[in-house]
Amino acid sequence: MKSSVFKFVFAPVCFVLVLVISQVVFKGARVDVTDQNIYSLTQGTHNIVSALEQNVTLNLYYSDKVSKDITALRSYAKRVEELLQEYVLLSDGKITLNIIDPEPFSEAEDKAAEAGLQAVPIATGDDIYFGLEASSENGNSQTITFFQPDREPFLEYEISELIYRLGQTQLPVVGLLTGLDMRGGFDMQSGGPTPPWVVFEQMDQLYDVRWVEDQPEQIDAEIELLIVAQPDALDEISLYAIEQFVLRGGKLLAFLDPKAESKQTDPLDDFTGINILGPLFEQWGVKYDPTQVVVDAQYGLTISMGQNQPPIRHLGLLGVQIDGMNPNEVVTSELETLNFAAAGFIEPTADATTQFDSLVWSSTVAQAISLNQYNLAKDPRQLMQGFEPTGDSYTLAARISGPANSHFEASLQPIEGAKPHIASSEQINVMIVADTDVLTDRLWVQVQNFFGQRIVQPWADNGAFVQNMAEQFLGSDDLITIRSRGRFTRPFEVVQDLRQAAQDKYYENEQALQQQLEDTEKRLADLEQQRDKDTLTLSPEQEATLSGFQQEKLRIRKALRDVRHELDKDIEGLGTWLKVLNIAIVPIILTLILLLLARITLRQGHKKA
Secondary structure (H helix, E strand, C coil), X not given: CHHXXXXXXXXXXXXXXXXXXXHHHCCCCCCCCCCCCCCCCCHHHHHHHHCCCCCEEEEEEECCCCCCCCHHHHHHHHHHHHHHHHHHHHHCCCEEEEEECCCCCCHHHHHHHHCCCCEEECCXXXXXXXXXXXXXXXXXXXXXXXXXXHHHHHHHHHHHHHHHHHCCCCCCEEEEEECCCCCCEEECCCCEEECCCHHHHHHHHHCEEEECCCCCCCCCCCCCEEEEECCCCCCHHHHHHHHHHHHCCCEEEEECCCCCCCCCCCCCCCCCCCCCCHHHHHHCCEEECCCEEEEEXXXXXXXXXXXXXXXXXXXXXXXXXXXXXCCCCCCCCCCCCEEEECCCCEEECCCCCCEEEEEEECCCCEEEEEHHHHHHCCCCHHHHCCCCCCCCCCEEEEEEEEEEECCCCCCCCCCCCCCCCCCEEEEEEEEEECCCHHHCHHHCEEEEEECCEEEEEECCCHHHHXXXXXXXXXXXXXXXXXXXXXXXXXXXXXXXXXXXXXXXHHHHHHHHHHHHHHHHHHHHHXXXXXXXXXXXXCXXXXXXHHHHHHHHHHHHHHHHHHHHHHHHHHHHHHHHHHHHHHHHHHHHHXXXXXXXXXXXXXXXXXHHC
């Protein structure tokens, strides 16, 4: 008997000891069984952290006490902290994490403000801080001013980018090959110079932008990102130089256009409608027809036609909204409006070996028309004549990645000391935008001169779009591989299905009620015309109709209440079963398993005795 009691007492003690020992021995071990691996860092992050040459300190400022009543934010803060702890475990001591609560009027709050973190006021009058300050031993620092819950899918990307930027010591080099007047030009009509485009000015402030000659024989080895924006016709040597740059790991951002409306061309030297990078696109699995223009009735911008004339929709000027942008891409997830003019479209070829990810697309109320037809439409109203939407969306911008082979069999570089020919690459990084007018000031920004200073007021997100593409490509290859991750909060899909089914049924009954209301009002209007003009009372027929309508209205309203009641009943029933499962059934099962194991142990002990 004493032996049995001892075993029952000894078993829980052993269980606790096993838990304690496992916490120490398997502290760094992780098993992520979630559907989208939301607790696992990607291989790109592993590579970035393992490449750290200096120690990094992460200071997470979170107003814990002030946000005690904001449950959703507290839950998200816990997930951010857990993810940062994963970085610490992965770094093997190179990353240190400090959790700081910047209480009001404290020294910690002053440091948070000094670091440039954003203070968000709440209803109590206090400010909430929820940001990250990162610093390295060489004195570099980076910040995430505020962790926005709606940016959760990009949480790993933003943290990994911040850590990667800490190791940079000089400005990235960007090459620009274009036939457009992005640096400013000369206006033939006014006879004076034109200012640089705002897009170019922004890039010139952030990067070391270098002009690439019109017919380059090779691309400078220091260039990390090459932007090709509607250049003049390129010869084979120039195409070869661009291709080899991409195959060697360089990033390419290409802007091509069926009709570059900003390009002042000589009638004898017009490259409109020519696929300048055609051979390379074909090799990379991209189909682009420069003689086709996308017109869109849903995204078409409304323009003014002058005084005393109503505004009209221009089907060739597209204002793409949120539902026409990829929400899972860092490049487009935060944008709201992108404006295009006479844009073309791109699509993957049937035999493509690369991956084609659409970034921006038209609506389904769109059509591709010939460039000649577009040019002949001197009045935007002419584009509406014969407009027949195909029901398909057309990709206006896309990312191309994956393996690719060279279009050329051997080197074409005529210069001495040229690098050896690259025949293939396992990973190319290219983004293509089938429009160049998206870069022009007139489609996204208003520029005013204020006492000699250019004041920029954006009214669309074109500039942010270009900046996002450049920023992502100027990170490491590992950073580019980090795409959006799953959300920590998962919907109750069964509950959503129940609610959707009930709402569909509710909507059908509501439509039936609305139809009956309209029919009854119509009958009342007809009877009103027949009523006796000498009396103000309703006729017996009108009274009968009104009474019948009221009864029918009450009946249908009761039916609507019943549908809603059944919806709530089904959801509550499901919730009850989930509670029973979590609170009672699972513990009972675990208890039975433990009792069974104890019984087996006792039997084995008796047999030995």
